[in-house]
Amino acid sequence: MVLPFKHEPFTDFTDEKNRREFEAALKKVEGELGKDYPIVINGKKIYTDDKLISINPGNSEQVIGSVSKAAIEHVDQAFESALEAFKTWRKIPAEARADILFRAAAIVRRRKHEFSAWLVYDAGKPWGQADGDTAEGIDFLEYYGRQMLEIAKGKPLNDRENEHNSYYYQPMGPGVTIPPWNFAFAIVCGTAVAPIVAGNPVLLKPSENTPVIAYKLVEVLEEAGLPKGVLNFVPGDPAEIGNYLVDHKETRFINFTGSRQTGTRVIERASIVREGQRHLKRVVAEMGGKDTIIVDNDADLDLAADAIVNSAFGFSGQKCSACSRAVIHKDVYDEVLEKAVALTKEITVGNPAEGNVYMGAVVNKKQFEKIKDYIEIGKKEGELVYGGETDDSKGYFVQPTIFKDVAPDARIMQEEIFGPVVAFTKAENFDELLEIANNTEYGLTGAVISNNREHLEQARYDFHVGNLYFNRGCTAAIVGYQPFGGFKMSGTDSKAGGPDYLQHFLEAKVVSETY
Numbered sequence: 001m002v003l004p005f006k007h008e009p010f011t012d013f014t015d016e017k018n019r020r021e022f023e024a025a026l027k028k029v030e031g032e033l034g035k036d037y038p039i040v041i042n043g044k045k046i047y048t049d050d051k052l053i054s055i056n057p058g059n060s061e062q063v064i065g066s067v068s069k070a071a072i073e074h075v076d077q078a079f080e081s082a083l084e085a086f087k088t089w090r091k092i093p094a095e096a097r098a099d100i101l102f103r104a105a106a107i108v109r110r111r112k113h114e115f116s117a118w119l120v121y122d123a124g125k126p127w128g129q130a131d132g133d134t135a136e137g138i139d140f141l142e143y144y145g146r147q148m149l150e151i152a153k154g155k156p157l158n159d160r161e162n163e164h165n166s167y168y169y170q171p172m173g174p175g176v177t178i179p180p181w182n183f184a185f186a187i188v189c190g191t192a193v194a195p196i197v198a199g200n201p202v203l204l205k206p207s208e209n210t211p212v213i214a215y216k217l218v219e220v221l222e223e224a225g226l227p228k229g230v231l232n233f234v235p236g237d238p239a240e241i242g243n244y245l246v247d248h249k250e251t252r253f254i255n256f257t258g259s260r261q262t263g264t265r266v267i268e269r270a271s272i273v274r275e276g277q278r279h280l281k282r283v284v285a286e287m288g289g290k291d292t293i294i295v296d297n298d299a300d301l302d303l304a305a306d307a308i309v310n311s312a313f314g315f316s317g318q319k320c321s322a323c324s325r326a327v328i329h330k331d332v333y334d335e336v337l338e339k340a341v342a343l344t345k346e347i348t349v350g351n352p353a354e355g356n357v358y359m360g361a362v363v364n365k366k367q368f369e370k371i372k373d374y375i376e377i378g379k380k381e382g383e384l385v386y387g388g389e390t391d392d393s394k395g396y397f398v399q400p401t402i403f404k405d406v407a408p409d410a411r412i413m414q415e416e417i418f419g420p421v422v423a424f425t426k427a428e429n430f431d432e433l434l435e436i437a438n439n440t441e442y443g444l445t446g447a448v449i450s451n452n453r454e455h456l457e458q459a460r461y462d463f464h465v466g467n468l469y470f471n472r473g474c475t476a477a478i479v480g481y482q483p484f485g486g487f488k489m490s491g492t493d494s495k496a497g498g499p500d501y502l503q504h505f506l507e508a509k510v511v512s513e514t515y
Contacts, residue, residue, distance in 0.1 A: 002102075005143050005480050008109070008135040013127055013356055022127060025113035026353060029121060037067040037215045039074055039235065042081035043228030046074065052235055054212050057124030057361040058351030058395040064121050065212040070234040075203070075241055078232035079250045082174035082201035085229030090171045090199045094152035097197045098145035103224035104193075105141035108134065115185060115216065122213045123184040124360040124395075126352040129315045132476070136186035137217075139479035140497065141193060147502050148197045162515045169506040171199025172282070175253035176245045181363055182318045184210035189217055190479075190496055191255045192231065195505035200252065201230045205245060209363050211235045246270055249277040253505060255284045260416070260489050263287035284504050286491040288320045288416050289444030291465075291474050292437040295336050296430060296450030297329035303471060304449040305339035311447070311473035312422035313347060313400045316359050320490070321445040321467070321475045325413055326424045327436045333426040337404055341386050344400050351395060361395035362419055368396035371419035374412055375401055382406035382423060408436045416442070430455045438464050443487030447474040466493050
Protein backbone atom coordinates (compact mmCIF):
# COMPACT_ATOMS: atom_id res chain seq x y z
CA MET A 1 0.00 0.00 0.00
CA VAL A 2 1.31 3.45 -0.94
CA LEU A 3 0.60 6.03 1.75
CA PRO A 4 -0.81 9.45 0.79
CA PHE A 5 1.73 12.10 -0.18
CA LYS A 6 3.21 14.01 2.74
CA HIS A 7 5.62 16.93 2.38
CA GLU A 8 9.16 16.21 3.60
CA PRO A 9 9.74 18.25 6.79
CA PHE A 10 12.48 20.87 7.02
CA THR A 11 15.33 20.59 9.51
CA ASP A 12 15.30 22.86 12.55
CA PHE A 13 18.86 24.12 12.82
CA THR A 14 18.19 25.83 16.15
CA ASP A 15 18.27 22.29 17.55
CA GLU A 16 21.84 21.60 18.68
CA LYS A 17 21.66 17.93 17.65
CA ASN A 18 20.67 18.90 14.10
CA ARG A 19 23.47 21.46 13.95
CA ARG A 20 26.07 18.91 14.99
CA GLU A 21 24.77 16.36 12.47
CA PHE A 22 24.89 18.90 9.66
CA GLU A 23 28.40 20.01 10.60
CA ALA A 24 29.44 16.35 10.46
CA ALA A 25 27.90 16.06 6.96
CA LEU A 26 29.81 19.16 5.84
CA LYS A 27 33.02 17.61 7.15
CA LYS A 28 32.29 14.35 5.33
CA VAL A 29 31.63 16.11 2.02
CA GLU A 30 34.70 18.32 2.46
CA GLY A 31 36.79 15.15 2.52
CA GLU A 32 35.35 14.14 -0.88
CA LEU A 33 35.96 17.41 -2.73
CA GLY A 34 38.04 17.55 -5.90
CA LYS A 35 37.10 14.16 -7.39
CA ASP A 36 36.56 13.44 -11.09
CA TYR A 37 33.05 12.55 -12.31
CA PRO A 38 32.13 10.87 -15.60
CA ILE A 39 29.60 11.12 -18.37
CA VAL A 40 27.15 8.19 -18.01
CA ILE A 41 25.69 6.55 -21.13
CA ASN A 42 23.85 3.23 -20.96
CA GLY A 43 25.29 2.73 -17.48
CA LYS A 44 28.85 3.09 -18.77
CA LYS A 45 31.08 5.71 -17.15
CA ILE A 46 33.06 7.74 -19.68
CA TYR A 47 35.88 10.09 -18.71
CA THR A 48 37.12 12.82 -21.03
CA ASP A 49 40.10 15.16 -20.89
CA ASP A 50 37.85 18.20 -21.25
CA LYS A 51 36.23 19.02 -17.88
CA LEU A 52 33.65 21.23 -16.24
CA ILE A 53 35.20 22.54 -13.03
CA SER A 54 32.76 23.22 -10.20
CA ILE A 55 33.90 25.95 -7.81
CA ASN A 56 32.56 26.86 -4.38
CA PRO A 57 30.94 30.30 -4.89
CA GLY A 58 31.90 31.24 -1.33
CA ASN A 59 35.55 30.27 -1.85
CA SER A 60 36.61 30.64 -5.47
CA GLU A 61 39.84 28.74 -4.84
CA GLN A 62 38.03 25.59 -3.68
CA VAL A 63 37.32 23.01 -6.40
CA ILE A 64 34.25 20.92 -5.66
CA GLY A 65 34.80 18.47 -8.50
CA SER A 66 35.77 18.00 -12.14
CA VAL A 67 33.09 16.61 -14.43
CA SER A 68 33.81 15.17 -17.87
CA LYS A 69 32.30 17.17 -20.72
CA ALA A 70 30.16 15.47 -23.34
CA ALA A 71 30.72 16.22 -27.01
CA ILE A 72 28.40 15.75 -30.01
CA GLU A 73 29.36 12.11 -30.42
CA HIS A 74 28.39 11.42 -26.81
CA VAL A 75 24.96 12.93 -27.42
CA ASP A 76 24.46 10.60 -30.39
CA GLN A 77 25.53 7.63 -28.28
CA ALA A 78 23.14 8.70 -25.51
CA PHE A 79 20.22 8.87 -27.93
CA GLU A 80 21.06 5.40 -29.25
CA SER A 81 21.10 4.13 -25.67
CA ALA A 82 17.83 5.90 -24.85
CA LEU A 83 16.05 4.54 -27.93
CA GLU A 84 17.11 1.01 -27.06
CA ALA A 85 16.07 1.42 -23.41
CA PHE A 86 12.69 2.83 -24.48
CA LYS A 87 11.74 -0.49 -26.07
CA THR A 88 11.49 -2.11 -22.65
CA TRP A 89 11.09 0.82 -20.22
CA ARG A 90 7.87 1.97 -21.86
CA LYS A 91 6.27 -1.41 -21.09
CA ILE A 92 7.43 -1.66 -17.49
CA PRO A 93 4.31 -1.37 -15.28
CA ALA A 94 3.75 2.04 -13.75
CA GLU A 95 3.91 0.46 -10.28
CA ALA A 96 7.45 -0.78 -10.93
CA ARG A 97 8.58 2.59 -12.30
CA ALA A 98 7.05 4.39 -9.30
CA ASP A 99 8.74 1.99 -6.89
CA ILE A 100 12.13 3.11 -8.20
CA LEU A 101 11.25 6.71 -7.33
CA PHE A 102 10.07 5.67 -3.87
CA ARG A 103 13.32 3.77 -3.27
CA ALA A 104 15.32 6.78 -4.47
CA ALA A 105 13.40 9.03 -2.07
CA ALA A 106 14.23 6.67 0.80
CA ILE A 107 17.94 6.73 -0.12
CA VAL A 108 18.06 10.53 -0.21
CA ARG A 109 16.04 10.80 3.01
CA ARG A 110 18.54 8.61 4.86
CA ARG A 111 21.40 10.79 3.57
CA LYS A 112 19.56 14.11 3.61
CA HIS A 113 22.26 16.15 5.37
CA GLU A 114 24.90 14.76 3.04
CA PHE A 115 23.01 15.92 -0.07
CA SER A 116 22.36 19.30 1.53
CA ALA A 117 26.06 19.61 2.34
CA TRP A 118 26.90 19.02 -1.32
CA LEU A 119 24.53 21.88 -2.14
CA VAL A 120 26.36 24.11 0.33
CA TYR A 121 29.62 23.49 -1.53
CA ASP A 122 28.45 23.05 -5.13
CA ALA A 123 25.82 25.83 -5.22
CA GLY A 124 26.81 27.99 -2.24
CA LYS A 125 23.49 27.41 -0.48
CA PRO A 126 23.03 28.38 3.16
CA TRP A 127 21.98 25.53 5.42
CA GLY A 128 18.25 26.18 5.49
CA GLN A 129 18.05 26.78 1.75
CA ALA A 130 20.08 23.62 1.06
CA ASP A 131 17.87 21.59 3.38
CA GLY A 132 14.77 22.90 1.60
CA ASP A 133 16.29 22.05 -1.77
CA THR A 134 16.93 18.45 -0.73
CA ALA A 135 13.48 18.15 0.84
CA GLU A 136 11.90 19.36 -2.39
CA GLY A 137 13.80 16.73 -4.37
CA ILE A 138 12.43 14.05 -2.03
CA ASP A 139 8.96 15.52 -2.48
CA PHE A 140 9.23 15.33 -6.28
CA LEU A 141 10.22 11.66 -6.10
CA GLU A 142 7.36 10.80 -3.75
CA TYR A 143 4.72 12.95 -5.47
CA TYR A 144 5.43 12.01 -9.10
CA GLY A 145 5.52 8.33 -8.18
CA ARG A 146 2.03 8.61 -6.71
CA GLN A 147 0.78 10.69 -9.64
CA MET A 148 1.94 8.01 -12.09
CA LEU A 149 -0.03 5.38 -10.19
CA GLU A 150 -3.16 7.49 -10.66
CA ILE A 151 -2.51 8.33 -14.30
CA ALA A 152 -1.92 4.66 -15.13
CA LYS A 153 -5.59 4.02 -14.35
CA GLY A 154 -6.59 6.03 -17.44
CA LYS A 155 -9.83 7.98 -17.72
CA PRO A 156 -13.40 6.68 -18.00
CA LEU A 157 -15.22 6.84 -21.34
CA ASN A 158 -18.75 5.99 -22.38
CA ASP A 159 -19.52 2.67 -24.07
CA ARG A 160 -22.29 1.84 -26.53
CA GLU A 161 -23.94 -1.53 -27.03
CA ASN A 162 -21.38 -4.12 -28.21
CA GLU A 163 -18.57 -1.56 -27.89
CA HIS A 164 -15.88 -0.90 -25.29
CA ASN A 165 -13.79 2.30 -25.25
CA SER A 166 -10.64 2.88 -23.21
CA TYR A 167 -8.60 6.05 -22.67
CA TYR A 168 -5.06 5.75 -21.41
CA TYR A 169 -1.66 7.41 -21.51
CA GLN A 170 1.54 6.13 -23.05
CA PRO A 171 5.11 7.49 -22.98
CA MET A 172 6.49 9.54 -25.86
CA GLY A 173 10.11 8.47 -26.20
CA PRO A 174 13.52 9.96 -25.39
CA GLY A 175 13.71 13.56 -24.29
CA VAL A 176 16.12 16.15 -22.96
CA THR A 177 16.16 17.72 -19.51
CA ILE A 178 18.05 21.01 -19.05
CA PRO A 179 17.76 22.16 -15.41
CA PRO A 180 19.23 25.30 -13.76
CA TRP A 181 21.87 25.74 -11.08
CA ASN A 182 19.81 27.51 -8.43
CA PHE A 183 17.85 24.44 -7.26
CA ALA A 184 20.68 22.12 -8.10
CA PHE A 185 19.11 19.02 -6.59
CA ALA A 186 15.36 19.69 -6.47
CA ILE A 187 14.78 20.91 -10.01
CA VAL A 188 17.36 18.53 -11.47
CA CYS A 189 15.52 15.72 -9.72
CA GLY A 190 11.98 16.83 -10.58
CA THR A 191 12.61 17.60 -14.23
CA ALA A 192 14.43 14.30 -14.76
CA VAL A 193 12.25 11.83 -12.85
CA ALA A 194 8.90 13.15 -14.06
CA PRO A 195 9.42 12.02 -17.67
CA ILE A 196 11.24 8.90 -16.47
CA VAL A 197 8.39 7.65 -14.26
CA ALA A 198 6.07 8.37 -17.21
CA GLY A 199 8.08 5.81 -19.20
CA ASN A 200 10.51 8.01 -21.15
CA PRO A 201 14.31 7.76 -21.23
CA VAL A 202 16.05 11.06 -20.49
CA LEU A 203 19.26 12.78 -21.52
CA LEU A 204 20.18 15.00 -18.56
CA LYS A 205 22.41 18.01 -19.25
CA PRO A 206 23.01 19.66 -15.86
CA SER A 207 24.07 23.26 -15.39
CA GLU A 208 27.77 23.77 -15.92
CA ASN A 209 27.79 25.60 -12.55
CA THR A 210 26.52 22.70 -10.42
CA PRO A 211 27.26 19.38 -12.17
CA VAL A 212 28.50 17.47 -9.12
CA ILE A 213 25.23 17.38 -7.17
CA ALA A 214 23.47 16.40 -10.41
CA TYR A 215 25.78 13.40 -10.70
CA LYS A 216 24.81 12.43 -7.15
CA LEU A 217 21.20 12.08 -8.37
CA VAL A 218 22.39 9.74 -11.14
CA GLU A 219 24.08 7.57 -8.50
CA VAL A 220 20.92 7.48 -6.38
CA LEU A 221 18.66 6.42 -9.25
CA GLU A 222 21.15 3.75 -10.27
CA GLU A 223 21.19 2.44 -6.69
CA ALA A 224 17.38 2.49 -6.65
CA GLY A 225 17.32 0.13 -9.63
CA LEU A 226 16.81 2.35 -12.67
CA PRO A 227 17.76 0.28 -15.75
CA LYS A 228 20.74 1.27 -17.88
CA GLY A 229 20.02 3.73 -20.64
CA VAL A 230 16.91 5.22 -19.04
CA LEU A 231 18.92 8.14 -17.61
CA ASN A 232 21.96 9.27 -19.58
CA PHE A 233 24.13 11.95 -17.97
CA VAL A 234 25.61 14.32 -20.57
CA PRO A 235 27.16 17.37 -18.86
CA GLY A 236 28.73 19.85 -21.21
CA ASP A 237 29.13 23.38 -22.49
CA PRO A 238 25.75 24.75 -23.65
CA ALA A 239 27.47 26.38 -26.62
CA GLU A 240 28.81 22.99 -27.72
CA ILE A 241 25.92 20.60 -27.14
CA GLY A 242 22.89 22.67 -26.10
CA ASN A 243 21.48 23.35 -29.56
CA TYR A 244 22.33 19.84 -30.72
CA LEU A 245 20.29 18.30 -27.89
CA VAL A 246 17.29 20.48 -28.75
CA ASP A 247 17.63 20.01 -32.51
CA HIS A 248 18.18 16.24 -32.51
CA LYS A 249 15.62 14.38 -34.60
CA GLU A 250 15.08 11.84 -31.81
CA THR A 251 14.25 14.46 -29.16
CA ARG A 252 10.58 14.03 -28.25
CA PHE A 253 10.48 16.72 -25.57
CA ILE A 254 12.65 19.35 -23.93
CA ASN A 255 12.16 20.03 -20.22
CA PHE A 256 13.90 23.37 -19.67
CA THR A 257 14.34 25.73 -16.72
CA GLY A 258 16.39 28.87 -17.18
CA SER A 259 16.42 32.37 -18.61
CA ARG A 260 13.79 33.94 -20.84
CA GLN A 261 16.40 34.44 -23.57
CA THR A 262 17.45 30.78 -23.64
CA GLY A 263 13.92 29.48 -23.16
CA THR A 264 12.49 31.36 -26.13
CA ARG A 265 15.39 30.12 -28.25
CA VAL A 266 14.65 26.53 -27.20
CA ILE A 267 10.98 26.97 -28.15
CA GLU A 268 11.93 28.46 -31.51
CA ARG A 269 14.44 25.73 -32.37
CA ALA A 270 12.12 22.95 -31.18
CA SER A 271 9.45 24.13 -33.61
CA ILE A 272 11.64 23.28 -36.62
CA VAL A 273 11.08 19.79 -38.06
CA ARG A 274 14.49 18.25 -38.75
CA GLU A 275 15.34 15.69 -41.42
CA GLY A 276 14.17 12.26 -40.27
CA GLN A 277 11.97 13.70 -37.50
CA ARG A 278 8.50 12.10 -37.35
CA HIS A 279 6.94 13.91 -34.41
CA LEU A 280 6.32 17.39 -33.04
CA LYS A 281 8.55 18.24 -30.09
CA ARG A 282 7.01 19.37 -26.85
CA VAL A 283 8.64 22.07 -24.75
CA VAL A 284 8.09 22.52 -21.04
CA ALA A 285 9.74 25.82 -20.13
CA GLU A 286 10.07 27.78 -16.90
CA MET A 287 11.82 31.03 -17.81
CA GLY A 288 12.08 33.34 -14.83
CA GLY A 289 10.24 36.19 -13.26
CA LYS A 290 10.17 39.76 -11.98
CA ASP A 291 8.10 39.18 -8.91
CA THR A 292 6.16 41.73 -6.88
CA ILE A 293 4.88 41.93 -3.34
CA ILE A 294 2.20 44.58 -2.98
CA VAL A 295 1.28 46.01 0.42
CA ASP A 296 -2.16 47.51 1.05
CA ASN A 297 -2.77 50.38 3.45
CA ASP A 298 -4.51 48.20 6.05
CA ALA A 299 -1.95 45.38 5.98
CA ASP A 300 0.02 43.83 8.84
CA LEU A 301 3.17 45.89 8.27
CA ASP A 302 5.50 43.61 10.24
CA LEU A 303 4.31 40.69 8.15
CA ALA A 304 4.80 42.78 5.00
CA ALA A 305 8.39 43.69 5.83
CA ASP A 306 9.25 40.11 6.77
CA ALA A 307 7.68 38.77 3.56
CA ILE A 308 9.60 41.26 1.40
CA VAL A 309 12.97 40.71 3.06
CA ASN A 310 12.85 36.92 3.12
CA SER A 311 11.46 36.70 -0.43
CA ALA A 312 14.06 39.17 -1.74
CA PHE A 313 17.18 37.89 0.02
CA GLY A 314 16.64 34.16 0.60
CA PHE A 315 19.44 32.38 -1.32
CA SER A 316 20.72 35.85 -2.30
CA GLY A 317 17.67 36.47 -4.48
CA GLN A 318 18.77 33.69 -6.84
CA LYS A 319 15.26 32.34 -7.35
CA CYS A 320 12.94 32.98 -10.27
CA SER A 321 10.27 33.54 -7.61
CA ALA A 322 12.31 36.07 -5.61
CA CYS A 323 10.72 39.40 -4.71
CA SER A 324 12.61 42.13 -6.56
CA ARG A 325 9.75 44.66 -6.53
CA ALA A 326 7.95 45.96 -3.45
CA VAL A 327 4.94 48.09 -4.40
CA ILE A 328 3.56 49.83 -1.31
CA HIS A 329 0.48 51.95 -0.67
CA LYS A 330 1.60 55.55 -0.09
CA ASP A 331 0.01 55.66 3.40
CA VAL A 332 2.30 52.92 4.75
CA TYR A 333 5.26 53.22 2.36
CA ASP A 334 7.73 54.85 4.76
CA GLU A 335 6.89 52.54 7.65
CA VAL A 336 7.19 49.33 5.59
CA LEU A 337 10.49 50.53 4.13
CA GLU A 338 11.84 51.36 7.59
CA LYS A 339 10.85 47.95 8.95
CA ALA A 340 12.34 46.16 5.91
CA VAL A 341 15.66 47.98 6.30
CA ALA A 342 15.77 47.10 10.00
CA LEU A 343 15.26 43.39 9.21
CA THR A 344 17.83 43.50 6.42
CA LYS A 345 20.45 44.90 8.78
CA GLU A 346 20.17 41.66 10.77
CA ILE A 347 21.06 39.46 7.77
CA THR A 348 24.35 37.58 8.07
CA VAL A 349 26.46 37.09 4.92
CA GLY A 350 29.32 34.62 4.54
CA ASN A 351 30.48 31.22 3.31
CA PRO A 352 27.85 28.65 4.44
CA ALA A 353 30.52 25.95 4.39
CA GLU A 354 32.02 27.74 7.41
CA GLY A 355 28.84 28.50 9.36
CA ASN A 356 25.07 28.83 9.36
CA VAL A 357 24.73 32.24 7.69
CA TYR A 358 21.53 33.64 6.14
CA MET A 359 23.09 34.60 2.79
CA GLY A 360 26.00 33.10 0.89
CA ALA A 361 27.78 34.21 -2.24
CA VAL A 362 26.17 34.50 -5.67
CA VAL A 363 26.88 31.62 -7.98
CA ASN A 364 29.79 32.83 -10.15
CA LYS A 365 31.84 35.76 -11.42
CA LYS A 366 29.50 36.43 -14.35
CA GLN A 367 26.47 36.79 -12.08
CA PHE A 368 28.50 38.84 -9.61
CA GLU A 369 29.43 41.36 -12.32
CA LYS A 370 25.85 41.45 -13.65
CA ILE A 371 24.44 42.24 -10.20
CA LYS A 372 27.11 44.90 -9.63
CA ASP A 373 26.05 46.56 -12.89
CA TYR A 374 22.40 46.56 -11.81
CA ILE A 375 23.34 48.14 -8.48
CA GLU A 376 25.01 50.97 -10.36
CA ILE A 377 21.91 51.31 -12.57
CA GLY A 378 19.78 51.39 -9.42
CA LYS A 379 21.80 54.27 -7.98
CA LYS A 380 20.75 56.32 -11.00
CA GLU A 381 17.12 55.18 -10.98
CA GLY A 382 16.37 55.48 -7.26
CA GLU A 383 17.93 56.12 -3.87
CA LEU A 384 20.17 53.46 -2.33
CA VAL A 385 18.78 52.91 1.16
CA TYR A 386 20.85 49.94 2.28
CA GLY A 387 23.60 47.65 1.00
CA GLY A 388 25.15 47.95 -2.43
CA GLU A 389 28.57 46.65 -1.36
CA THR A 390 30.25 43.79 -3.23
CA ASP A 391 33.41 41.76 -2.60
CA ASP A 392 34.95 39.10 -4.83
CA SER A 393 38.32 38.87 -3.09
CA LYS A 394 37.58 35.32 -1.93
CA GLY A 395 34.05 34.46 -3.09
CA TYR A 396 31.32 36.29 -4.99
CA PHE A 397 29.60 38.23 -2.21
CA VAL A 398 26.91 40.86 -2.68
CA GLN A 399 25.30 42.54 0.32
CA PRO A 400 21.48 42.63 0.48
CA THR A 401 20.51 45.84 -1.32
CA ILE A 402 17.42 48.04 -1.11
CA PHE A 403 16.50 50.97 -3.36
CA LYS A 404 13.58 53.31 -2.74
CA ASP A 405 11.52 55.74 -4.83
CA VAL A 406 12.07 53.82 -8.07
CA ALA A 407 9.80 54.50 -11.03
CA PRO A 408 7.60 51.54 -12.07
CA ASP A 409 9.15 51.48 -15.55
CA ALA A 410 12.78 51.70 -14.37
CA ARG A 411 15.17 48.97 -15.49
CA ILE A 412 15.63 47.54 -11.99
CA MET A 413 11.82 47.31 -11.80
CA GLN A 414 11.54 45.54 -15.16
CA GLU A 415 14.60 43.34 -15.78
CA GLU A 416 15.39 40.10 -13.97
CA ILE A 417 18.48 40.69 -11.82
CA PHE A 418 18.70 37.29 -10.08
CA GLY A 419 20.49 38.73 -7.10
CA PRO A 420 19.86 40.28 -3.66
CA VAL A 421 18.41 43.56 -4.94
CA VAL A 422 14.87 44.84 -4.27
CA ALA A 423 13.32 48.11 -5.45
CA PHE A 424 10.54 49.95 -3.58
CA THR A 425 7.91 52.12 -5.22
CA LYS A 426 4.65 53.61 -3.96
CA ALA A 427 1.09 53.73 -5.32
CA GLU A 428 -1.96 55.90 -4.63
CA ASN A 429 -4.55 53.12 -4.26
CA PHE A 430 -5.11 49.39 -4.70
CA ASP A 431 -5.93 49.67 -8.41
CA GLU A 432 -2.55 51.31 -8.99
CA LEU A 433 -0.80 48.69 -6.84
CA LEU A 434 -2.17 46.02 -9.17
CA GLU A 435 -1.41 48.04 -12.30
CA ILE A 436 2.26 48.34 -11.33
CA ALA A 437 2.44 44.68 -10.29
CA ASN A 438 1.25 43.66 -13.77
CA ASN A 439 3.45 46.02 -15.79
CA THR A 440 6.30 43.59 -16.58
CA GLU A 441 6.57 40.93 -19.29
CA TYR A 442 6.78 38.25 -16.59
CA GLY A 443 3.98 36.57 -14.64
CA LEU A 444 5.49 33.98 -12.31
CA THR A 445 4.79 34.73 -8.63
CA GLY A 446 3.36 37.58 -6.61
CA ALA A 447 2.01 38.30 -3.16
CA VAL A 448 -0.60 40.60 -1.65
CA ILE A 449 -0.32 41.71 1.96
CA SER A 450 -3.75 43.02 2.90
CA ASN A 451 -6.57 42.60 5.42
CA ASN A 452 -9.14 43.87 2.93
CA ARG A 453 -11.10 40.86 1.63
CA GLU A 454 -12.52 42.82 -1.30
CA HIS A 455 -9.00 43.73 -2.42
CA LEU A 456 -7.76 40.15 -2.02
CA GLU A 457 -10.59 38.88 -4.21
CA GLN A 458 -9.85 41.58 -6.78
CA ALA A 459 -6.21 40.45 -6.85
CA ARG A 460 -7.25 36.79 -7.17
CA TYR A 461 -8.47 37.52 -10.70
CA ASP A 462 -6.55 40.67 -11.70
CA PHE A 463 -2.99 39.95 -10.48
CA HIS A 464 -1.64 38.08 -13.52
CA VAL A 465 0.78 35.51 -12.13
CA GLY A 466 0.79 31.72 -12.05
CA ASN A 467 1.45 31.54 -8.29
CA LEU A 468 -0.27 34.16 -6.16
CA TYR A 469 0.09 34.29 -2.38
CA PHE A 470 -2.00 36.19 0.14
CA ASN A 471 -0.38 37.44 3.37
CA ARG A 472 2.92 35.61 2.97
CA GLY A 473 6.04 35.89 0.82
CA CYS A 474 6.17 35.05 -2.88
CA THR A 475 8.78 32.24 -2.66
CA ALA A 476 8.82 28.69 -1.23
CA ALA A 477 6.19 26.81 -3.24
CA ILE A 478 5.77 23.27 -1.91
CA VAL A 479 5.35 20.22 -4.17
CA GLY A 480 1.74 19.05 -4.13
CA TYR A 481 0.62 22.14 -2.22
CA GLN A 482 1.48 25.02 -4.58
CA PRO A 483 2.19 23.59 -8.08
CA PHE A 484 4.66 25.98 -9.69
CA GLY A 485 4.68 27.75 -13.06
CA GLY A 486 3.94 31.15 -14.51
CA PHE A 487 2.18 33.21 -17.16
CA LYS A 488 3.40 35.52 -19.92
CA MET A 489 7.19 35.35 -20.48
CA SER A 490 7.67 33.28 -17.35
CA GLY A 491 7.09 30.11 -19.36
CA THR A 492 4.55 27.51 -20.34
CA ASP A 493 2.80 27.45 -16.93
CA SER A 494 3.46 23.72 -16.72
CA LYS A 495 2.90 23.59 -12.94
CA ALA A 496 5.77 21.48 -11.63
CA GLY A 497 4.78 19.52 -8.55
CA GLY A 498 1.15 19.48 -9.62
CA PRO A 499 -1.42 16.93 -10.80
CA ASP A 500 -1.11 17.82 -14.51
CA TYR A 501 2.68 17.83 -14.80
CA LEU A 502 3.33 14.23 -15.90
CA GLN A 503 0.87 14.58 -18.77
CA HIS A 504 3.38 16.83 -20.54
CA PHE A 505 5.47 13.68 -21.10
CA LEU A 506 2.64 11.36 -22.09
CA GLU A 507 0.42 10.85 -25.11
CA ALA A 508 -3.28 10.13 -24.64
CA LYS A 509 -4.56 7.17 -26.63
CA VAL A 510 -8.09 5.88 -27.25
CA VAL A 511 -8.76 2.23 -28.11
CA SER A 512 -12.27 1.30 -29.25
CA GLU A 513 -13.25 -2.35 -29.58
CA THR A 514 -16.47 -3.60 -31.16
CA TYR A 515 -17.74 -7.04 -30.11
